[in-house]
Amino acid sequence: MSLSELEQLKQQLQAANATIKSQQHIISHQKEILTQIGKEVHSLESQLQAESLDKNHQQTEEKIKASLTGINKLLVNKEGMLKTSFSRIDYELIMTENESESKDDPQAGITRRSRTSSSIIYDVVAILDGGAQYAKVIDRRVRECNVQSVIVPFTTKWEDLRKYKAIIISGGPSSVYANDSPKCDVRIFKENKTIPILGICYGFQLMAYTLEGKVERGEEREDGQFLLQLAHDKSLLFDTLLTHGDMVVNPGKSFIVTSKSSNKIISSAEHESLPFYGVQFHPEVDLTTFGPQIFTNFLFKIANCKPSFTVRNRKDAAIEFLSSFIYLLFVQWTMSIRLCYSYILDCVEDKKVLSLISGGVDSSVCTALLRQALNPKQVLLLFNSLFAVTLHTFHTLQIYCVHVDTGFMRKNESAQVKKALEDIGVDVHVVDASEMFYNGTTIIDGAETKKLKECTNPEHKRKIIGDIFMRLCEDVVRNTFGLKFDEMMLAQGTLRPDLIESASQHANKGNTADVIKTHHNDTFLVRQLRASGRVVEPLSDYHKDEVRILGAELGLPKHLVWRQPFPGPGLAIRIICATEPYLTEHDQTILYAIHLLKQLKQFETDVFAVSGSTTDKKPWDDLYKLAKDIPRVVRQVNRCVFLFGHALSGHQSSITKTLLIPDVINQLRECDDIVNQLLLSNDLLHTIAQVPVVLFPSNFGVEGARSICIRPFISRDFMTGVPAVIDTHLPEKILNEMVTRILQVKGIARVALDLTPKPPGTTEWE
Known part of the structure; x- marks a missing residue:
């Protein structure tokens, strides 16, 4: 960038900073208004409590509720004014953000300047999604190193990839020799001289295949943890996770084999002159003992990334804080919770929500997020004294919590779930639908399945249960709550592994993953609702351990946060059904x-x-x-x-x-x-x-x-x-x-x- 361009950028940033300062005066004024309104609301609450013994309590309560509604509308208007101002600031700062895409120096990669400090930059790593179960885990591991990463389709063109600081090619279930296997742009390997590439599992095989190496179907499948010996250091051993049926037997010309498994299978290799690295194992998973060190070496020693992508420095942190200012004035929430709230508000708006609660940590955390995020326009969360009244007065009007006894619950499960959730203030409607599930069917490949109580096919069992849940939701909404199902949102505690194992496009950018097993919360009917924008899943980007952290931060009781996971279909998928011995040619x-x-x-x-x-x-x-x-x-x-x-x-x-x-x-x-x-x-x-x-x-x-x-x-x-x-x-x-x-x-x-x-x-x- 020339000196004149830098000077122009400096002037733009100064102008943007001036705009921010002017908006701070507006914010200060709005804060005073909100504080005054808070006092009025508190006074109204006191009136409500004082009038509780009055004979005309109901009329008085309705009058105060009407006043609360009026105050809420006022707050909404104020919020809209602030959001308009914040959006303008956001736009101006985005326009002045520096994204270097030098064609002469692709190694420079994408850099993003912080909106709070012109000295902080973000290096961005591209992850090509080959359909692996672990693509999102790779993304997580890179970000744990404080480096920004983006998951992109496997077919992304070289012109779009050459601006990144480094490229990671994920694993996948395919064989490089299959006609329908994913193939990336070969120019990534043949024209690239400077951008480091890490090929993982299938990514390593594709690299070897493209560069005239040799990949074969192994006589022994490599799954699980195995010891590797590094070829360049005879004394160092480490545990790692291998999982693929194919293997590289010759990585290609100019490649050096750096490690082998105990079966003498090539486990890693690197190019002698180009920054190309391949591993047959999965450094991103927990079972790989030195996995984090492998990512650290690749990102910092090889790709020269800067570990600047921290929560404090993230480019959206300042604007996100301003956008959330109204909700965070008196309460400090974590970044993860704020992101969940933002997602919920964008999805739900003013629609009513049906939340299915199994009693497990996933659905409980999901409901807790909904309950707090969907307090009308969230502003009343500012006033701690009003929190309980707010839940009672408003939440029940927008969130409807249902626990379904499918007939497959554990001993005394439904009663325990109801009590546990009521103890934290969640009003749960329990539906006994055991007969509906026992006798339920669905349509698969154009044909009706057997009744669930007669079914032995595991995939059919899961799909029947998932589809019955959807039909039951519609029935409960209409006949129990007297609402229109077409106007409702469905909330689910879906996690990232659920979508990955179901090969959902929401977890697989390349649309190349194999179905491991269909989860009940990702059936065809659920996907239809999701496609129409009627499913809210605030945890779909999270793993179980992260959800437990969220639950603790939300204040859920320890016994609920650490409850043993229990699948939505319940004991139905823990009973292996059969009517005769299943013998195979193998x-x-x-x-x-x-x-x-x-x-x-x-x-x-x-x-x-x-x-x-x-x-x-x-x-x-x-x-x-x-x-x-x-x-x-x-x-x-x-x-x-x-x-x-x-x-x-x-x-x-x-x-x-x-x-x-x-x-x-x-x-x-x-x-x-x-x-x-x-x-x-x-x-x-x-x-x-x-x-x-x-x-x-x-x-x-x-x-x-x-x-x-x-x-x-x-x-x-x-x-x-x-x-x-x-x-x-x-x-x-x-x-x-x-x-x-x-x-x-x-x-x-x-x-x-x-x-x-x-x-x-x-x-x-x-």
Whole structure:
């Protein structure tokens, strides 16, 4: 930029600063008005309380409410004036923002100057979304390094990418040789000489493929945590997460292999002269021990990014504070909560909202955000003395909270949910819809499904439940609340992993992700409502650990914030339904491959799980290793469990017919309660992230019986995770007590312990 241009920019910034100062006088004046109005409102509230004993209480209350409404309108008008002024300031500052896009020096990349300090700049990193489960996690990890990042479609042109400071190409489920696999602009590699590139998993394979390297389908799939040895430092080992079926066998000309896995598979490589780096593993996930260090090295040592993208310095911080000035005058809220409020206000405006509450942390935090953000025009939140009156007088007119008893709840679940939420001031309407769910159907691929109580297909079960929720919402809105469903918004506690696993376009910019499993809050009907702008999901950009932080900041009680996650479909997806043994062409292959491992004496296999059993003392270390090795060697297996009890031999294919009927549900309900009561009484709810209790139809020769699997799971964000380690996370004594008491439940043949990491296994079995 020339000196004259810099001088012109300086003058523009000075003019903008002068405008801000003039607006500060307006703000100061408005603050005085608001303070005076606050006093009037407080006086009216006192009148309302004093008149509560008056015989004409109702008329008096209506009169005061009318006055409150008038004051509210006045505040709205004042707010509009301020927002108009703020918008003008925002526009002027945006027009003076410096975005360098020098074609002569693409390495300079995009830089964004802070609106509060001309010396602070932001380097921006582009993330090409290849359809990976972890693309959003990459974005999060980069921002945790205080570097700004943007997720862009995989097909983004080189002309648009060359202005970024660095490029990260995410992983994805495809093979580079597939006709429909995502391909980026090859000029990223062939014309780029200066912008650093980090290819992750599929991104690494695509880099090698484009630069005449070699990618092959591996004989063994690499899933889970494995030790890597760095080729340039023979003594350094670290844990990492690999997850892909293809692998680079030759990274291409001029590439140097920098590490290999224990199976001698290339795990990372870099170009000897260009800033191109590739890793076969996923440094963005929690399971990669040195993942943050890898991002730090790439961003700062290789790309020379500046860690200036902090909350204090973000380019929108000043304007966002001014825009939120009216709401934040007396209360300090975090940036995350303010962003949620802003999103809710933009989505909802003055429409009424139906909030579905399961009682879990996600739906509870979602409702708490709605309750506070949707206080009419938010201004009355300024006055702490009016907070309770505001909730009572206004919130119930705009937010309608419903808890649905689907018939698949845990023991005493609905009653406990209602009480817990009422204790924090949320009025919940409980709907018993068990019969509606048991007999519900939906349309999939143009055909009507079986009734839910007769369905065995996991995907169908989830879609039926999700669609019934939507139809039930419409029924409740019309027949219970007397409102028009077409004029309502639907609020859901949808999280980022839900959208990622459902392959939603809202989480996948490239629209190339595979469906892992459809979540009930992302079915076809939900997507239709979302497309029409009638779904509000303030948590859809958050992970579970972040939601817990939000809940604590919102003041929700600890027992609610740290409640064990429970899926919206409830026990319905923790019952593996079957009417006959499910045998596949792979069964004998699986048995033979496992036999070759010769680690345990006997194994058995059913639909997708391999289990081991032994009469000897449990060799937990060996069992955890097997649970990682078996899915890597045998691609068809993605679940490994240990069976308690006497050792088994041969292929156990005997099952008991299992469907979603009350007797079966009650059987699981009792077992689930045993596990959760022991977790609660031994203070293990904070130690273990989630403990799904699953009923599956294998009877192991006991006529009419079924079996239970316990899955104690350790995870921070539920994108990845590991099984709880016995005597580290879960005492073996307590585990044995769980097993003993579950076997006392009528009709339970065996108890299993799930040892599968994620990936390859998901948190829930279905």
